[in-house]
Amino acid sequence: MTLDIAYFAWVRERMGMAAETVALPAGIATVGDLVRWLAARDARGARAFAEPGRIRAAVDGAMVGADAPIGDAGEVALFPPVTGG
Amino acid sequence: MIRVAVRAEAIDVAAELAAHDAGGHGASASFVGRVRGDGGLTELFLDHHPAMTAAGLTALAEEAARRWTLDASTLIHRVGAMAPGDTIVLVLASSRHRAEALAACEYLIDRLKTDVMLWKRESFADGRVAWVEERGADRARAARWG
Incomplete structure (x- = not known):
């Protein structure tokens, strides 16, 4: 199965790509x-x-x-805790 | 009426208030968030999700409309690069009476900070660049609303 993954903020920088x-592979069932x-x-x-505890996620929005x-x-989006406002 | 926008252009507070208040609402409460130049900050950059950031603002406004009797709400958040003094966010909430408008406005900005996909990155005059960390105080304020 193929999956689109989008990265934001420092997760994107550390991955070196936005998406x-x-x-x-088989056996990947959850976000974790x-x-x-x-x-x-x-x-x-x-x-x-x-630090998986600092990662937040969204599945299809x-x-x-x-x-x-x-x-x-x-799409699964992976990102740090949000800091807007 | 709910109006939401996520955009890179400067926010014209007076024009947005005029558009929001075209209905002549009885009571309108506002929150204006601006970039502070603390610690030699030269740029604030806001990262966002192309679809989910606006969707998150809309969901917040819809939840506020369930909790209070609102005639109108406006949520506008700027993204991209900003300088000290620039307006980051504008929240307007209107009702027939002040108590509901004020409560809804406070709810909207408190929950925006913890629920909507936006991320701040600060650049300083000495060359430091750092993503802003989640604040416990923001989580606590948002949690008060249940």
Whole structure:
């Protein structure tokens, strides 16, 4: 299954890209699984996702927790806690 | 009526208030957030999601309209590069009476800070560049609204 992932703020900077399309390996069921897989994939991922507790996520536009299923989502966004206003 | 905008252009507060208040609402409350030049700050950059930031503002305004009797709300957030003194955010809430307008305005800015996809990055005169960290005080203020 392929998945679009979008990165924001310092997650985007550490990943060195704003978005990518990945072929998900079997066994990646939740947002937390995805973050752990990205952290283990390469040095950039290790730096961006060294502290999973500081990562927030949205699946197809809805903010979710780390245990949220990815299912057949079109886009997962990964980002730090928001700081607007 | 709900009006929401996310944009890189400067926010003209007087023009936005005039547009918002065209209906001659009984009571209008406003919040204007500006870039502070503290600590030698030279630029504030706001990152955002091309679709979800505006959707988040709309969802907030809709929730405010469920909680209070509002005649109009306006939420405008600037994104991209800004300088000290620039307006970052404008919140306007109108009702027939002041109590609901004031409460809704406070709710909207409190929850905007914790619920909407926006990220601040600060650049300083000495060359430092840093993404702003989430503030516990902001979380606590937002949590008061349940």
